[in-house]
Amino acid sequence: MIAYLDQQQQRLALDGDGEAETSAAGSDDHLAVLRALDLQAAADPPAVAAAAEDFGGIAHARPAAIIRPATADDVAASILLAARSSRLTVAARGNGHSVNGQAMADGGLVLDMRSLGPPMELVRVSTAAGGCAAVDVPGGALWEEVLEWGIRRHGMAPASWTDYLRLTVGGTLSNGGISGQAFRHGPQIANVLELEVVTGNGERVVCSAAAHPDLFFAALGGLGQFGVITRARIPLLPAPRMVKWMRVVYDRFEEYSGDAEWLVTRPEPDAFDYVEGFVFVNSADSVNGWPSVPFSPDSPFDPAIIPAGSGPVLYCLEVALHFNQHECDTIDQRACAMMRPLRYIRGLEFAVEATYVDFLSRVKRAEDAARANGTWAAPHPWLNLLMASSDIVDFDRNVFKRILKDGIGGPMLVYPLLRSKWDRRTSVAVPESEIFYLVALLRFSRLCSEGGAAAELQAQNREIVECCLSNGYDFKLYLPHYQSEADWARHFGRDWPRFVERKARYDPLAILAPGQKLFSRSR
Numbered sequence: 001m002i003a004y005l006d007q008q009q010q011r012l013a014l015d016g017d018g019e020a021e022t023s024a025a026g027s028d029d030h031l032a033v034l035r036a037l038d039l040q041a042a043a044d045p046p047a048v049a050a051a052a053e054d055f056g057g058i059a060h061a062r063p064a065a066i067i068r069p070a071t072a073d074d075v076a077a078s079i080l081l082a083a084r085s086s087r088l089t090v091a092a093r094g095n096g097h098s099v100n101g102q103a104m105a106d107g108g109l110v111l112d113m114r115s116l117g118p119p120m121e122l123v124r125v126s127t128a129a130g131g132c133a134a135v136d137v138p139g140g141a142l143w144e145e146v147l148e149w150g151i152r153r154h155g156m157a158p159a160s161w162t163d164y165l166r167l168t169v170g171g172t173l174s175n176g177g178i179s180g181q182a183f184r185h186g187p188q189i190a191n192v193l194e195l196e197v198v199t200g201n202g203e204r205v206v207c208s209a210a211a212h213p214d215l216f217f218a219a220l221g222g223l224g225q226f227g228v229i230t231r232a233r234i235p236l237l238p239a240p241r242m243v244k245w246m247r248v249v250y251d252r253f254e255e256y257s258g259d260a261e262w263l264v265t266r267p268e269p270d271a272f273d274y275v276e277g278f279v280f281v282n283s284a285d286s287v288n289g290w291p292s293v294p295f296s297p298d299s300p301f302d303p304a305i306i307p308a309g310s311g312p313v314l315y316c317l318e319v320a321l322h323f324n325q326h327e328c329d330t331i332d333q334r335a336c337a338m339m340r341p342l343r344y345i346r347g348l349e350f351a352v353e354a355t356y357v358d359f360l361s362r363v364k365r366a367e368d369a370a371r372a373n374g375t376w377a378a379p380h381p382w383l384n385l386l387m388a389s390s391d392i393v394d395f396d397r398n399v400f401k402r403i404l405k406d407g408i409g410g411p412m413l414v415y416p417l418l419r420s421k422w423d424r425r426t427s428v429a430v431p432e433s434e435i436f437y438l439v440a441l442l443r444f445s446r447l448c449s450e451g452g453a454a455a456e457l458q459a460q461n462r463e464i465v466e467c468c469l470s471n472g473y474d475f476k477l478y479l480p481h482y483q484s485e486a487d488w489a490r491h492f493g494r495d496w497p498r499f500v501e502r503k504a505r506y507d508p509l510a511i512l513a514p515g516q517k518l519f520s521r522s523r
């Protein structure tokens, strides 16, 4: 295990200057802990500075030290060291893709989960149905690495993904992990057979639905509050070779949502493999408007086809079908038959074929473009909601057609998911109704780097949440961010007492994941 200390903390820890220690760092026991870390490595200010930031670019909190654990025992040792002090906290940092400081530890220890081993390993798991293949993955592995490993070595892959794959296994399992496969296979937290977790008590526990089920389900969607996920066992399926990827356009939200809900409730043999969708502006705007729909300039968007009297925004349903070599001749026919009942605007259809890996890696291409134009590094005041289907038409009227009618400088996702695919025993909070929508406002704007713009967009996010509250919508924040206990209690609703009890059981000193601002460290 290697620890990199903030320079000032390192000087204090090494000098052992009691007076300076107490005034600068606050307490002697805190410094005793820092001294106990392996200080052979030089201070690494860039690593410490990086852990003070995240993808959101809005929250900032400098840790006392970054720890690069190689094993679960290193994670346990770090947590036990922190427990010896009166105020140190520990945050597991996946790839730092949170947007509100959730993986930060102000003055605490940040575990760089990317350093964790061992390498991925294929395992055979026996089930009632005879057995399945699975992969044991370290908590800090990227989903992109899991895909690459599974396809290259075994021709297999997990069933449920996120849109973007440079996220860590432990990071998305602490939240949910949602993409267009979730309506069919459930979110990523519904696709886990076993976890190894190091609790806030410093105990390493292997848990599953059968062994230590309470900890297993607590950790899934648990916002890092109950333990650090050091290993996950993810089931694998044979991977398809190819994907037929299609987009169609609607001008009426009721038809868009009606068709999307019909698609996600089709029985398995008649179902697409992927269903998503997004809202875009009914204009020629190159980022927010018509050009955001076609896959290539060879098949441009023809605005003349849009019905007269359409509103300020339009809707794009995005679906995909997996296929293999022997199905090449029939895939178009199958796709046509599945699209025929849908009520989209005829003539506004777009399709492309891609390898399965290219399809799953689609946001990496968007990342390259965003890095090139400066919007990847700019702040990202994002908002993610889960909204009951009973309220989504009203939400569209109040939010998409009014507050966001000019777009947000990035995707505005809206697509349905099924409650029955989410296990109630996990910690994540979702709306009550069987069908609910993911609404993701993924702002990419260079303007956010300029003074005030990010704050204005955060204010717009608050306006949207206020609108949802005042209209009494059945909704939850996804990747939630709250400051007060009352807000967290409302977020978890009737499951709040369970969340609090689990915290008392697995992390009684509230050492873990302080950046979620759920509980305060106690002595």
Ligand code: FAD
Residues within 6 Å of the ligand: 055, 091, 092, 093, 094, 095, 096, 097, 098, 099, 102, 103, 104, 113, 139, 140, 161, 162, 163, 164, 166, 167, 168, 169, 170, 171, 172, 174, 175, 176, 177, 178, 179, 223, 224, 225, 227, 228, 229, 230, 479, 513, 515, 516
């Ligand atoms: P971090 O941001 O580093 O950590 C997130 C939280 O989990 C923190 O509280 C941290 O302390 C805790 N944590 C991290 N690792 C562990 C661990 N091993 N054990 C316990 N706790 C841990 N989400 C989706 O569901 N679907 C998407 O399609 C999707 N697309 C995205 C695209 C982009 C470009 C970005 C930036 C984010 C996207 N997300 C998506 C959100 C993503 O799920 C979250 O950012 C999530 O937190 C994972 O990011 P991370 O691995 O970097 O975790």
